[in-house]
Amino acid sequence: MVSHDELTRLVALSPGDGLTTALVRRVCARTLGLPALPAEHDGRDGYAVVAEFAEQFSTDVTEISVDQRTRLWKVLGDSTFGVVTQMYIADFVPRVRAGLEALGVGADYLGWVTGPIVWDHTSDPSDVVFNGFLPTVARLRELDALTAEVVRLRGATQHNCRLCKSLRETTALDAGGSETLYGDIEQFEASTQLTDRHKAALRYVDALVWSPAQIDRGVAAGVRAHFSDAQAIELTFDVMRNASNKIAVALGGDAPRVEHGTEQYLLDVDGQTVFT
Template sequence: MADDLDAVLTKLVVQSPADQQRLVGLIRARCGNTLSLTPLPAQTPVSALETDAEEAVAAFAEQFSVDVSAISDRDRESLTGAVGASAFGAVAQMFFADFLPRVRNGLEVLGLPVGWVPEEPVWDPGVDAADVLFNQLLPGVAKLKSVDSVTTEVVRLRGAVAHNCRLCKSLREGNALDAGGSESMYDDIEHFESSELLTEAHKAALRYADALIWSPARISPAVAAGVREHFSREQARELTLDVMRNASNKIAVSLKADQARVAEGTDRYVIDADGQTAFAEL
């Protein structure tokens, strides 16, 4: 099942900006340990904090991992005070450190291969991590189509609420609407276990999404069995990567840059052939 996405994920694992090696090591250690997951490897491992600025970065990274929606304006001010204009880059590093270990553990629990975390990384200081994220990883995942559009949208909306992303909650994917998705169905996501509109496959996918988001180190055998029962190996991998793609909203939420697309109601979009979000003209 290896494809170009594994190579992209490897790029993000081995990227090591020359002027941020300690920052990356700090963030990777704090996010992994907060989640009770094995942290991503780092060229400069950090086991102890040395300055008030590092304390501020570590605190922000910890809250980013636990519940990004609870990050306050004061937290953001502390981060900016610690890293200045590099705040966006630091938060992007938090996303990698936070979610790649979740993906790795989810795939392993499902019995799927993880070949993108090298045992002996060859560190690359020249990787533009933001470019890889926004122009390779996220659109690459969006182009995967083994999972039906309604299931993909149901999982996306679950993540939108979990992270309280105002932008994500204001959007509806057009192909899913055309395939039978509806506001009545989407309203049921909040109490999906008792829903008569969501299928058993939807419910299995939502249980797995919840586990990746809230308890990634404790994905139960029952949750994993539900995914295997209703989805092929290819689809299970896609579901895992979908949860990660959706969780990139944590970057915007953490920086309070997640304004809704419309003031009222929702806006329709589709994923174009390049895996990018395309809106109709307002």
């Protein structure tokens, strides 16, 4: 299970003087219509270029332009990747909280932190996210592999991650996944192959991606009807894990590893991606 401490560590990340962190948290939350993550400062002194990028990151990452990307690199230089990782935290931790609240599960996660925030000025956000948080989520095993893969592929299409769309997880393939089945994800409501359980999960994915501040009660009820509390929590964190693709998409680093077709990989017991 993802511990509350995992989210607390994400919340406490505030590199350097914390001003850029405050800025992206304020902008992402305003864009989503959700409560902002706590910050050390009010963020008024941030860069306009960073604010514009953060807003587009939260609204629709697929619409970030080459010009926006170029200007961000010019302003931030070597710190660009870390700042965009901060945008991911500011963008998706509030979505997770809203999703769990709508589902009525995961009460332990609904507070940002369990006590006073000890701000972390030294840890690299990229290291904390990619080497800590994401593998922790990937090690969860309450959800069956096929549902997890269907959810991942929906997130891949919604964020238009070329790399994610080109990958296929082998455990899910062994559990009944196929190109025919996956082809129905785009128009899943009309599918005769995807189960009602899959469709309930996919509606929830779309809600977290596109309308996290207004999750329909019917969408939440669908998840509760088909998933246990532990599965619903894992489903929510899976959407966040998959959405780390927004970082690559935002920075134009989502090119597939293969020129044609798809590539298989295994998500191993340590939460690591092993290409086969």
